[in-house]
Amino acid sequence: AQKITQTQPGMFVQEKEAVTLDCTYDTSDPSYGLFWYKQPSSGEMIFLIYQGSYDQQNATEGRYSLNFQKARKSANLVISASQLGDSAMYFCAMREGLRNTPLVFGKGTRLSVIA
């Protein structure tokens, strides 16, 4: 079974608008961390934002925020005021447990920002 599901292969958004990228996850471990990465066409994976399973508040980092709904097992990324430079592949990833277990990635969503 997929541990991380990203159902949107591609998304388009108008410049300066907000966009939500969906991510649902599956785990029975009460301790887990959720991460979002951005991958431009150059290839580098850029860490954006993190949400821990015990965090009470949704994470925010500048224009990025994470809409964490634990009961629904969803961790959607919200990008506000989209910029042309936001066009990239976005991956949701999860680590389970308190030990240094590897990241498990979703299949990604390609975001295209239109001028």
Place this chain on the structure above:
Amino acid sequence: DTEVTQTPKHLVMGMTNKKSLKCEQHMGHRAMYWYKQKAKKPPELMFVYSYEKLSINESVPSRFSPECPNSSLLNLHLHALQPEDSALYLCASSQPREGLYQPQHFGDGTRLSIL
């Protein structure tokens, strides 16, 4: 600029060649990773080193041979590769301490083409 440096950025090699990919980080991280990423797919974990010891090998063929000479360096030795090994190879590092918030920091990757 990334804090994880990978060289070379591009590599073209024949199936009988021997080459090495190099990764260096100076963030004091003691866990380092190799990932393989095919086009339009998420990264797939290959190897994990923790405190310079190989801790995870995801059943990678022996034509890929990792090496961690010290806490800052990670190499991937390549020999007798196949055309299907053409991919982007990503190196990452993180702190191996127990705890959920251990984001992995990635390099720009090496784009490998096997002729």
